[in-house]
Amino acid sequence: MTFSPEMEARFEKFLAKYPAEHKRSAMIPMLMYAQDEVGSITDELVDEVAKRVGVTPLQVNEVLTYYSMLHRKPMGKYHVQICTNISCLLLGGEELWNRASQKLGIGHKEVTKDGRVSLEDVECIGACSWAPAIQVNFDFYHDVTMAQLEKLIDGLAAGKRPEEITELVKVNS
Amino acid sequence: MPYNEPNPLEVRILSRRFGMPNSHSIETYLATDGYKALEKASHMTQEEIINEVKVSGLRGRGGAGFPTGMKWSFVPRQSPKPKYIVVNSDEAEPGTCKDRLLVEYDPHQMIEGIIIAGLAVGAQQGYVYIRGEYRYLMDIVDRAIDEAYAHGYLGDNILGKGIKFHLATHNGAGAYECGEESALLESLEGKRGVPRIRPPFPAVAGVYQCPTVLNNVETFCAVPAIIMHGGAYFAGLGTPKNGGTRLFCLSGHINKPGVYELPMGFNLMRMINEVGGGMLNGKKLKAVIPGGSSCPVLKADECDLAMDFDTLAAANSMLGSGGVVIMDEDTCMVKAALRIMRFYAHESCGWCIPCREGTTWLRKLLTRFHEGMGQRSDIVLIGDLARNMLGRTFCPLGDAAALPTISIVEKWEEEFEAHLNGEPCPYEKSSRLVAA
Numbered sequence: 103m104t105f106s107p108e109m110e111a112r113f114e115k116f117l118a119k120y121p122a123e124h125k126r127s128a129m130i131p132m133l134m135y136a137q138d139e140v141g142s143i144t145d146e147l148v149d150e151v152a153k154r155v156g157v158t159p160l161q162v163n164e165v166l167t168y169y170s171m172l173h174r175k176p177m178g179k180y181h182v183q184i185c186t187n188i189s190c191l192l193l194g195g196e197e198l199w200n201r202a203s204q205k206l207g208i209g210h211k212e213v214t215k216d217g218r219v220s221l222e223d224v225e226c227i228g229a230c231s232w233a234p235a236i237q238v239n240f241d242f243y244h245d246v247t248m249a250q251l252e253k254l255i256d257g258l259a260a261g262k263r264p265e266e267i268t269e270l271v272k273v274n275s
Numbered sequence: 276m277p278y279n280e281p282n283p284l285e286v287r288i289l290s291r292r293f294g295m296p297n298s299h300s301i302e303t304y305l306a307t308d309g310y311k312a313l314e315k316a317s318h319m320t321q322e323e324i325i326n327e328v329k330v331s332g333l334r335g336r337g338g339a340g341f342p343t344g345m346k347w348s349f350v351p352r353q354s355p356k357p358k359y360i361v362v363n364s365d366e367a368e369p370g371t372c373k374d375r376l377l378v379e380y381d382p383h384q385m386i387e388g389i390i391i392a393g394l395a396v397g398a399q400q401g402y403v404y405i406r407g408e409y410r411y412l413m414d415i416v417d418r419a420i421d422e423a424y425a426h427g428y429l430g431d432n433i434l435g436k437g438i439k440f441h442l443a444t445h446n447g448a449g450a451y452e453c454g455e456e457s458a459l460l461e462s463l464e465g466k467r468g469v470p471r472i473r474p475p476f477p478a479v480a481g482v483y484q485c486p487t488v489l490n491n492v493e494t495f496c497a498v499p500a501i502i503m504h505g506g507a508y509f510a511g512l513g514t515p516k517n518g519g520t521r522l523f524c525l526s527g528h529i530n531k532p533g534v535y536e537l538p539m540g541f542n543l544m545r546m547i548n549e550v551g552g553g554m555l556n557g558k559k560l561k562a563v564i565p566g567g568s569s570c571p572v573l574k575a576d577e578c579d580l581a582m583d584f585d586t587l588a589a590a591n592s593m594l595g596s597g598g599v600v601i602m603d604e605d606t607c608m609v610k611a612a613l614r615i616m617r618f619y620a621h622e623s624c625g626w627c628i629p630c631r632e633g634t635t636w637l638r639k640l641l642t643r644f645h646e647g648m649g650q651r652s653d654i655v656l657i658g659d660l661a662r663n664m665l666g667r668t669f670c671p672l673g674d675a676a677a678l679p680t681i682s683i684v685e686k687w688e689e690e691f692e693a694h695l696n697g698e699p700c701p702y703e704k705s706s707r708l709v710a711a
Contacts, residue, residue, distance in 0.1 A: 119402075119443040121357075124483055126465035130448050134407055155465065168467040168624075171407045171449030187369045188568055189526035189600055191614050225451065225618055226369040227408050230526040230598060231533045232278055240410035244278065273278065274379075274411040 103150040142176040178220030183237040189230035241272040279533025290536040301422040304383035312499035324395040330506030332518025337491030338596040340584040349478035350396040356485040360401035365454040368567035370598025373522035374492035382419035388495035407448045451622035470670035513539030517583035527601035528555040540581040558603035566595020569675030571682035607702035608687040613641035619676035630673035633664040
């Protein structure tokens with residue numbers, strides 16, 4: 103299986119982090135980054151990572167099914183994760199979730215037909231003091247209002263990139 | 276800029292660089308006394324460093340509050356195996372968002388604390404385990420590690436003194452359970468994040484079965500200040516046996532939510548009113564989760580207390596991870612209990628039956644109850660089920676699910692009764708949104 107040169111360099115860096123007899127430690131980092139490039143964790147990727155860290159494909163599959171961020175099926179190009187845990191719940195996270203789900207006609211971990219947007223009713227993302235908070239892929243958006251969320255969902259569905267939806271600005275640089 | 280304005284009541288030791296331009300860069304760090312504690316520690320013996328940390332009264336900031344100096348002293352002095360330092364940056368306790376800021380704004384402070392811990396126990400390799408959702412922090416820490424290597428604070432000849440210490444990041448992939456120390460070690464080894472049976476404890480058999488010091492981000496971040504200014508100085512900032520300051524994450528129904536660094540023992544009501552700017556929309560306080568969703572919930576009239584580990588324990592709750600969640604009079608406590616239980620049911624690793632089955636059963640019961648289909652006998656059953664999980668699991672997740680549930684059903688029984696008789700939630704109609 104071939105990866106981009108950047109991904110190969112990343113893999114090499116990951117494998118160098120751990121003692122040679124514990125290459126297995128690199129498995130989860132490799133899966134996490136490779137799934138973005140491949141689109142999801144395919145059987146081929148499982149076999150490849152197994153080979154590179156020196157375990158069986160079954161062992162890789164056993165591990166990856168435990169972690170909620172490792173996806174066997176592709177998520178949308180823009181994976182919108184709306185936190186509904188306690189701090190966000192108190193300030194409207196659930197209403198945001200309901201509106202997004204209703205607008206797109208998809209549920210938890212489902213993808214729109216065109217593959218652009220997926221939704222996740224996500225557990226605490228560590229933005230409690232700036233609730234309600236969401237993540238689009240790995241970017242954080244804080245203190246999200248219903249109006250902002252609607253712009254985001256409509257914009258993404260209409261083919262815009264998150265950067266083009268100026269009502270909402272990511273907080274991480 | 277930090278995400279919230281600082282408050283004059285703060286005592287900014289760990290957060291003192293928040294808001295400085297390029298606070299994450301090594302230039303800013305060095306210009307503000309960075310790596311001077313490491314220089315100082317390099318002249319100290321292992322006992323002297325550990326003793327300073329013991330004197331400081333520093334207790335684990337991840338939630339359990341175990342004395343850090345004592346934890347370090349458990350690492351065997353002589354070991355045929357290599358020793359490791361592991362940083363728990365798998366922050367995922369609902370209500371908690373402080374480690375994210377410590378790493379984002381001042382990664383070198385954490386790195387310096389890690390290297391000093393390495394000196395104290397004789398470890399030469401460290402790993403920073405960062406939750407998968409914090410991808411941008413991986414990049415920040417990787418850059419900071421590169422800077423530290425380039426400046427000779429990491430590597431085989433640190434400070435030109437032949438000190439050896441290497442550091443690398445490691446990412447999680449979305450599992451709350453991996454914040455539990457032994458599950459984190461399993462995950463770091465490339466396995467499912469299922470806890471280990473202890474003993475042996477990580478100090479003796481941690482990552483790769485080698486002696487390992489494992490602490491929370493904030494715990495390591497406190498170390499440079501302790502070494503620079505002395506354990507006694509740090510201890511003096513807090514209350515007896517609860518040294519220093521800590522980052523409190525205020526969230527929920529208050530005017531100025533945010534992360535604030537306050538002395539240990541700061542009064543909770545003052546925290547809400549003077550730091551948090553009082554209740555949102557002038558509503559009345561109903562309940563407070565004092566330290567992340569694993570903690571027994573306090574009623575409004577129980578909140579006039581000092582926020583330290585021992586006072587909270589005496590009040591039958593916990594200081595936990597610093598996540599202070601404030602709920603007003605319109606909050607439905609059945610809904611709160613349900614949302615908290617839904618989280619633990621999702622995050623239970625499934626190994627221990629009381630946790631796996633208990634959380635799932637309670638989630639179903641509370642869902643039914645909140646929808647108005649509950650029976651009077653369920654109120655007793657919810658408490659019974661939760662109490663039957665207590666102490667019957669290998670890791671604290673079972674207790675974490677049970678404790679808030681027990682406190683809510685005992686303290687707000689009348690709200691459960693108000694959901695009987697097939698009526699919809701009596702609080703739902705008053706549910707109001709900031710997100711209008």
